[in-house]
Amino acid sequence: MSDAAVLSIRNVSKTFGARRALDRVSLDVAKGEMIALIGPSGSGKSTLLRSISALQTIDGGEGRIEAFGEPVQENGRLSRQVRRIRTRIGMIFQQFNLVGRLSLFNNVVLGSLGRIGGMQGTFGLWPRETKDAAMAALHRMGVAEYAGQRANTLSGGQQQRGAIARALVQKAKIVLADEPVASLDPVSARRVMEALKKLNDEDGLTVVVTLHQVDYAMRYCRRVVALKAGKMVYDGSAEGLTRDKLIDIYGPEFEDVFWEGAPK
Ligand SMILES: Nc1ncnc2c1ncn2[C@@H]1O[C@H](COP(=O)(O)OP(=O)(O)O)[C@@H](O)[C@H]1O
Ligand SMILES: [Mg+2]
Structure with a gap:
């Protein structure tokens, strides 16, 4: 290699x-x-x-x-x-793989699971820096205004950009x-492709x-x-x-x- x-x-x-x-x-x-x-x-x-x-x-x-x-x-x-x-490694699928009954914010914050203690995650006591990272990622993907909305009420494109924000919070490379x-x-579709391109250009993903x-x-x-x-x-x-x-x-x-x- x-x-x-x-x-x-x-x-x-x-x-x-x-x-x-x-x-x-x-x-x-x-x-x-x-x-x-x-x-x-x-x-x-x-x-x-x-x-x-x-x-x-x-x-x-x-x-x-x-x-x-x-x-x-x-x-x-x-x-x-x-x-x-x-x-x-972050995965994005055709069928938006967010948890429909959770808010977009919670879906994105879940991207950090595996990197912080399990109990915190379970009870929603997210560390400040995790919350900030989730909001920053939602902003960058242009979907911050939907943070509090249940994922299954968002359009496909909004969900997909949320999924990309989750990969960011996950610190996927x-x-x-x-x-x-x-x-x-x-x-x-163009917005989602541009979001992927942005991570590639700006973060070197x-x-x-x-x-x-x-x-x-x-x-x-x-x-x-x-x-x-x-x-x-x-x-x-x-x-x-x-x-x-x-x-x-x-x-x-x-x-x-x-x-x-x-x-x-
Ligand atoms: N779990 C599976 N069981 C049996 N056949 C499968 C399975 N997954 C994929 N295949 C077969 O493998 C081939 C490649 O599928 P896939 O990778 O899904 O193609 P693509 O994503 O390019 O459309 C297809 O012939 C498909 O039917
Ligand atoms: Mg396929």
């Missing part, structure tokens, strides 16, 4: 029954990169993110995943350090976002984001990685994703589905 790499994925495969969701995928992610992970539905994007965040094990064998230079899993087993590593804008209207909109991938991410049927078929610059490459990845119908601005 190179010095600057915060994520190292080596020869990772994942099989479900007869289906290879990931087929010998290798990828290094440097600190501070913002990478789009694209590919048709079923190509293995979620499986890869879930493997990195140790929500599932990979196949046994030589496959290995490291984060921050420490093993997350290898040979089909999660490492012993995995819980500690996971506190530095890597954010893995799985289709974070797939359920959002274009204006909300490493971001890996799966997107099914190729135009978002190209607009917000310099490096794009594409999967197709579990295999990595592209790893390069956004500018290098030519129309022909996109047809390779998505098939000829891609032009009907996506926007037309890819460089020829």
